[in-house]
Amino acid sequence: MVVSATSRPGGGRGSGDPGGPPPPSGAGRGRATARLSVRLRRLGLPYLLILPALLLELLVHLIPMVIGIGMSFIKLTQFFIRNWSAAPFAGWSNYHLAVDFNGPVGRALLHSFFVTVTFTVITVALSWFLGMAGAVLMQGEFRGRGFLRALFLVPYALPVYAGVITWSFLLQRESGLINHVLVDQLHLFSDKPFWLIGQNSFFSIVVVSLWRWWPFAFLVLMAGLQNIPQDLYEASSIDGAGWMRQLRSVTLPMLRPVNQVLVLVLFLWTFNDFNTPYVLFGKTAPQEADLISIHIYQSSFVTWNFGTGSAMSVLLLLFLLLVTAVYLLITSRRRSDA
Amino acid sequence: MLTRKPYVFAVAGALMFAAAACGGSNDSSSSGSAGGGSGSITYWASNQGTSLESDKQILQPELDRFTKETGIKVNLEVVPWSDLLNRILAAATSGKGPDVVNIGNTWSASLQATGAFVPLDDTQLNALGGKARFLGPSLAATGAPGQPPVGAPLYSTAYALYYNKHMFKDAGIADPPKTWDELVADGKKLTKDGKWGLAVEGASVSENAHMIFTLGQQHGGDLFDSSGKSQFDSPANVAAVKQYLNFIASDKITNPSDAAYSNGTEALQDFIGGKAAMVMWQSASGTLKTGGMTPDDYGVAPIPLPDPSSGGKQVDSMVGGINISVFDSAANKDGALKFVKFMTSKQTQQDLNKAYGSLPTVTDAYDDPAFQTPEIKTYQQILGNTAAPLPQVANESQFETLVGNAMNQLFADAASGKPITDETVKAKLTEANQQMTN
Numbered sequence: 030m031v032v033s034a035t036s037r038p039g040g041g042r043g044s045g046d047p048g049g050p051p052p053p054s055g056a057g058r059g060r061a062t063a064r065l066s067v068r069l070r071r072l073g074l075p076y077l078l079i080l081p082a083l084l085l086e087l088l089v090h091l092i093p094m095v096i097g098i099g100m101s102f103i104k105l106t107q108f109f110i111r112n113w114s115a116a117p118f119a120g121w122s123n124y125h126l127a128v129d130f131n132g133p134v135g136r137a138l139l140h141s142f143f144v145t146v147t148f149t150v151i152t153v154a155l156s157w158f159l160g161m162a163g164a165v166l167m168q169g170e171f172r173g174r175g176f177l178r179a180l181f182l183v184p185y186a187l188p189v190y191a192g193v194i195t196w197s198f199l200l201q202r203e204s205g206l207i208n209h210v211l212v213d214q215l216h217l218f219s220d221k222p223f224w225l226i227g228q229n230s231f232f233s234i235v236v237v238s239l240w241r242w243w244p245f246a247f248l249v250l251m252a253g254l255q256n257i258p259q260d261l262y263e264a265s266s267i268d269g270a271g272w273m274r275q276l277r278s279v280t281l282p283m284l285r286p287v288n289q290v291l292v293l294v295l296f297l298w299t300f301n302d303f304n305t306p307y308v309l310f311g312k313t314a315p316q317e318a319d320l321i322s323i324h325i326y327q328s329s330f331v332t333w334n335f336g337t338g339s340a341m342s343v344l345l346l347l348f349l350l351l352v353t354a355v356y357l358l359i360t361s362r363r364r365s366d367a
Numbered sequence: 368m369l370t371r372k373p374y375v376f377a378v379a380g381a382l383m384f385a386a387a388a389c390g391g392s393n394d395s396s397s398s399g400s401a402g403g404g405s406g407s408i409t410y411w412a413s414n415q416g417t418s419l420e421s422d423k424q425i426l427q428p429e430l431d432r433f434t435k436e437t438g439i440k441v442n443l444e445v446v447p448w449s450d451l452l453n454r455i456l457a458a459a460t461s462g463k464g465p466d467v468v469n470i471g472n473t474w475s476a477s478l479q480a481t482g483a484f485v486p487l488d489d490t491q492l493n494a495l496g497g498k499a500r501f502l503g504p505s506l507a508a509t510g511a512p513g514q515p516p517v518g519a520p521l522y523s524t525a526y527a528l529y530y531n532k533h534m535f536k537d538a539g540i541a542d543p544p545k546t547w548d549e550l551v552a553d554g555k556k557l558t559k560d561g562k563w564g565l566a567v568e569g570a571s572v573s574e575n576a577h578m579i580f581t582l583g584q585q586h587g588g589d590l591f592d593s594s595g596k597s598q599f600d601s602p603a604n605v606a607a608v609k610q611y612l613n614f615i616a617s618d619k620i621t622n623p624s625d626a627a628y629s630n631g632t633e634a635l636q637d638f639i640g641g642k643a644a645m646v647m648w649q650s651a652s653g654t655l656k657t658g659g660m661t662p663d664d665y666g667v668a669p670i671p672l673p674d675p676s677s678g679g680k681q682v683d684s685m686v687g688g689i690n691i692s693v694f695d696s697a698a699n700k701d702g703a704l705k706f707v708k709f710m711t712s713k714q715t716q717q718d719l720n721k722a723y724g725s726l727p728t729v730t731d732a733y734d735d736p737a738f739q740t741p742e743i744k745t746y747q748q749i750l751g752n753t754a755a756p757l758p759q760v761a762n763e764s765q766f767e768t769l770v771g772n773a774m775n776q777l778f779a780d781a782a783s784g785k786p787i788t789d790e791t792v793k794a795k796l797t798e799a800n801q802q803m804t805n
Contacts, residue, residue, distance in 0.1 A: 107481045107761060110460045133801035203624040226570060226627050226779040311629055313572055313772045315779060330453065332765040332802075333477065 094346075101339035110335070123340035134328075138341060140316070141324040148231070148320060149300045152238045156295055157288075159239070160246025165276065168254055178251070185244035193308035196237045200224035200309075225310065230318040238305050242298065246291060253287035254280070289360045296356075297349060321345060407440040408702045409465035411454065413689055415522065415723045417657055419445040425722045433709045439702045452764075458694065459483035466697035467706050470518060472508040472688045473573075473757045473767070479510045479517045480761040485693040486515035491704065495519055495711050496729065504686040505728045508756040518692035519711050520728035522720060524649040525749045526581065526684040528668045534562070534644040535666075543668035547610070550645070550671055554620030557644040564620035566643035567611075569778035570629035572771030575611075577685050578647070579770055580757055582607035584682035585673040590766060591758045597803040599770055600796035608774065608792050616781040626782035629775075638665075649687045652742055653724040667742045669749050684754040688728065726750065762803065769799040 101123050103109075109116035129135040163181055167174055184192060199206045201224075208221045224233045261279050270278065281288075303322040306314050314323045325345065329338020410430075416422045422445040430441040444465070446454055452474065458464025459481045470478060478484060492498055498506060505523045509516030528550075530543050538557050544550035554564025568574040583590060588603020598604070614621040622643070628634050635651055637643040639658035647670055655665060673679035691710055693703040709715055716732040726746055727733060733747070757763060773795040781787050 107456075107477055110456065111462065111482055133798055137802070202627055203622070221624070223624075223627055223779065223782060226775070227783050311570075313768070313775060316776055327768065330456075332768055333456075333762070334765075 097339050098343055100335055101343050103336055105335040105339070107333045110333075116336075119336055123336045124344070126337055127340050127344060134337070137319075138321075138324065138328075141319045141321045144231070144317070144319055145300060145321040148235060148238070148318075149296060151235055152242060152299045153292060153295045155235075155239050156243040156246045156299075157292060159243040160248075160250050160291075163243075163247045164250035164254055165280065167251060181247055182244045184240050185242075185248065189241070189304040190308055192241065193237060193305055196233075196240070197225065197309050200233055226315045228317055230310070230315040234306055234309060234318045234320070237309055238299060238302065241305060242295060246295060249287060249291050250284065253284045257283045293353065293356055297353070300349065301345075406438065407442060408467060408697070408699050408706055409442045410444070410706065411451070411465045411468040412443060412445045413451055413469035413471070414445055414447050415689070415725070417653065419447060425719065429710075429715055429718060432715075433706060436709070437702070437705055439699075439705065441706065455483075456481075458696075462696045464694050464696060466694060466699050466703040468692055468694065469521060469689050470692055472505070472518075472520070472686070472690045473763055475509050475517060475690060476511045476759040476761050477764050478692070479514065483695055484517040485695050485697070485700065485704075486510075486517055487519065488515050492516075492519075494704070495708055496731075500729050500731065501711075502726075502728055502730065502750060504750055504754050504756060505688050508686045508688060508759065509690055511759045511761070516690075518690035519707050520688055521691040521710055522689045522723060522725040523728050523746075523750055524687035524725050525746055525754045526577065526647050526649055526670055526687065527745055527749060528670050529638060529646050529648055529651055529655070530666050530668065531638065531641065531644045532664060532666050534641065538644075543666060544671055546674070547671045551614075551618045551620060554614070554618065554645065558620050562641065563622045563637075563643045565614055565645045565647075566628075566634035566637040567614060567621055567625050567647070568628045568631060568634045569615070569626035569782070570775045571631055572775065573767055574631065574771075575774035575778075576767040576771040577687075577757070578611055579604065579607055579774065580685055581670070581682055582610055584755060585679040586610075587677075587679045589758075590770075591760055595760050597762075597766065597800055599766075599773075599800040599803075600793050605789055605793045605796060608777065608796065609787060609789065611774075612777055612781045612787050612792070615778065616787040623782035626778040650724045650726075650746075656724075662740070662742065667745045669745060669753065672753065680755070681753055682755045684749050686750065686754045686756040688725075765803055769802050770796070773799040 100113075102119055102121075103113065103116040104119045104123075105113065105116045126132065126134050127138055130139050167178055198204075202208060202221050205224070207224060211217045212221050222229055224230065257280065261283070262275060265275050265279055301322055302320070303326065306318065306320045306323050307326075310318065310323070312323075313327060314320060321341075325338050325341045328341060329335045412422060412426055414422055416425055423443065426443060426445075430443060434440050448471075451469075451471075455464070455468060455470065455474075455478065458468075459478070479486075487495075501520055502523060505520035506516065509518050509520060528543060534557055535541075535543070535553075538553070540553050540556060544553050550565070557564040567578075580590060583604045586603035586606045588598075588601050588607065590597060590599060590604065592598055615623055615626060622637075625634060625637075632654075634643070634646050635648060635654055636658075638646040638648075638651075639655060639660060652662075652667075670683040672681050672683050675681065691707050693700060693707060697703045710719075711729060713729065713732050716727040716729055717735045717737070720727045720732070721735070721737045726743065727738065732738070737743075738747075758766070760766075777787065777792060777795055780791070785791075
């Protein structure tokens, strides 16, 4: 690859160097080749310019994905991690195992999938709602606006680990601040509830995740609001539109392209989020909050069964691709209709 | 000339990229053992002390002594437990890792199956002083039976019962419990005024797995049958799990909050803080000392054994410990083996086990007065007589994860007052058993 990359432009330069003395015979042909090579160069230049980026893209994104898909078709356990080629071909058996919802592995995966979908829908909806509310309320000028804006963005700016580990301290049953307030101060419960195991763990992960993601929605929507021309609000208020009507007829329609991207990105990030549950619960999440990213991690790394884990990852990838495609199809069509 | 410039840049960029991509693999193979060469080795130590930094301070003088004796320089990295297995797996997969590494001895058979470590044959073991020099149970935890070990035992530990002498005295209890009935009865006396009899790490996968192994043995059960097939839901194992959960569920000698303890420090902190009077732990003396407790404050006794007539095995602990292994891909295998010999030598064993509060793995190191304390003597007795190694099977880590996880969920149920019956326990264990890919 290295040799061919250097020889091609080098050769072109030799035959078409305009600064060099013209060849003794066939000057016209020489000029024609020069012109051709110039045109070729013009055509090829853009491709050549993106070549490094393309190679990087292949290296960073595509190759690991292809390897992951390959892994899902072999029985890759601890016996073979040193020499993958020795791992027996598994065919579809890893996939069968993952989608056999009567078997224990498939059932656990399906459970985890439903937990994750519920978790994602709630988190995205609430994040969007809070972000929207925050952005709209912050739209007008008032004292302390800058401070509040900065404050709202803190969770997003904090390193995940620092933020989430603090939550896990707050949510401790015995010594956590939340139980201290709820039980010792407000006497809302007679017995201290658990927040990190059992039923409540689901609410804990939703709250922590919401805390982490809503500032992003806030940030994006705030930027989107800046782009709505002030005239629209003035014109609508002359027409007698109140605040609510303005929100419905000006703000929301104008934000539609922003929302389209925002909801999709929030959905994908929340669905795939590994850091938040991992820091909050550790390597093994409680069953009620068994999010799919942790579940797959456990199915591959903790139990040393990389083939099954890869098969699950591929299934997850396909699901997210499908959701994304359907979502984009629906939202773009609606936009072109409107 | 100007038009040509972008061209040149693009080509140069592509070339540099290609060179970097190709060169990457060459570079890393030589830097795999950071520093490479015959004069140095890379050593990944596990976190044995109170922090990674304290480990470095404890290990460095020994490493300096090794360099002085052999001329081989040691590049030390202390790897936290949460990363160690992943790092070893990555090193095994890529063939690029350190020369020498510490492993938890329960991983021995799993890692043996990867073939990533140098098996120690008789010649190599003789170079370390021969098999007889090592404690039998510790040596048994270096790989599957019948195969050459994939490491040498470095530090030994076992589970023992730590009890708070003052709290026992206040409750009018003279001696530590010798049977489980006594332990529960004592626990009930000690549970009052916001203090509890026994603290457990109810959400710690590994602690749960270790306890179920021990209690299962006591009920006469095995986690794997003779052919290596898992049988987590056997009646003996169900009884073991139930017994452990009942400390919270029916005996009520353990704080339900313990069901959420997962990071391997919380139960011990409760013990140090006087919130719990007993705790079953491995080599806790170092942490207890840091917490301000002296041997006057606490005592160490073996975990209760079953009545010999019950048919259960006389096992009160798993064989805990750390092994030291040499990577097959080591750039400096000779130096690595010399280092293993050094780490298992009498002097090093005495120095390091003294610092860590663990037990030497070699018999000749015990003549130091530091290993004549009642605590160490108790441990020595446990390791010598009543400890058994966890099943040395290739899918041991799968067992720990699945059973430990099932236990976490059951503990959560027990803590929230849901009934713990043979059926509920068996159902969870059956589920875990089915997920084993035998």
